[in-house]
Amino acid sequence: MEVTRYSTIPAFYEEVESFLLSQEDRAGIMLGNCISFRDKEWEEEKPFLATVKENGKIMLAAMLVPPYALLLLEKEEADGITAVPHLVAYLIKEDYAIHKIMSPKAVGKVFSEQWTKKNRLEEKVLMDLRLYTLKSVIQPAARPGKLRQARAEDMSFLPNWVRGMTEETNQLVTKSEAEELAKTKLESGSLFIWEEDGRAISMASKTRPNVKGVSVNLVYTPKEWRGKGYASSLVAALSEHLLKEGYEFCTLYTDLANPTSNKIYQNIGYVPVCDYIELKFNQKRTETPA
Structure with a gap:
């Protein structure tokens, strides 16, 4: 097997485009990064971009x-498992530090x-996730209220909602980071609210618009x-809105620790x-002598 490294996102994407598009739902994050960052100028640390191939096939x-975390993606599970040792060996040879993976x-x-094992580290599970895809909406039981885009006046509560969401998913952000994320989402028109009797009840966001799908x-x-039933109504209405925009499917990730969602x-x-x-990978804790 051969590990090939790419110096730019366009060069990487040229190599993996068909590999990603053939499984666009599973590849949504990697594909979204290729699209979002293709023209970015990297002043300091550059992205790590690589494939592991066997006889020309991307494994x-x-x-x-x-x-962010190192993203790994295979098309066939057995191929990916077979390729992992070659990627690990390459990273160690290049003395490349990896702190997180998804x-x-x-x-x-x-x-x-x-x-x-090779770096004497220990793992910590940050998120145990399930990826879902939707192609048509099953309407939930009717719920009073309606879907609307977030507005400037919603910034009075949106940063607190962002912090609440990230706290529950172990992706802690600071107050200023929450404010910046809410502001960016609002200004891009990608943040939506479920409103009942003029009161904001729930939020959700459109993200990673790719070739055929969106998240x-x-x-x-x-x-x-x-x-x-507010979350059901909100996500159903937003998903239907996105399908009507012309996307063929929607995806989302859930925390497996949350059976309700x-x-x-x-x-x-x-x-x-x-x-x-x-x-996440941490240094192993050493036992303190008694």
Whole structure:
């Protein structure tokens, strides 16, 4: 097997385009990065971009866009597992530090096992995820209210909602980071609110518009409004809105530790595709002598 590294995102994308587009739902994050960052000028640390091939076939693709996690993607699970040792060996030879990965679960666990053993690290599970795809919406039970785009006056509560959502998913952000994310989403027109009687109840965002598909994320309902069907109504309405924009499918990730969200999304038409895992690598803690 051969590890090939690419110096630019356009060069990487030229190589992996058909590999990604043949599984666009599974490849959404990597594909979205190729599209979003293709013209970016990197002043300091550049992305890590590589493929592992056998006889010209891509067995595994790897992408790290600083400061995010290393993304791994295979098309066939057995291929990815076979390719992992070659990628790990290359990273060690190049003395390349990897602190986090996000990957289809089986491949990610094999990478973690080898990476932690060779570098004397330990893994921490940040997110245990399931990827879903929807092509048509199953309408939930009628719920008072309506979908609307977020407005400037919503900034009075949106940063707090962003922080609440990230706290619950172990992706902690600062107050200023939450404000910046909410502002960016609002200004791009990608943040949506479920409103009832003039009151904002729940939020969700359009993200990663790719070639045929688009994703939904940042789904959050304050605790006092949960269990009343608002999240179902919001995500169903937003998904239908995105399909009417011309996308062929919508995707979203759920936390497997939250059975409620996994159930409600399936009830409105989201179908499981595969499981993902996000892992962080830390130095092993040493035992303190008694």
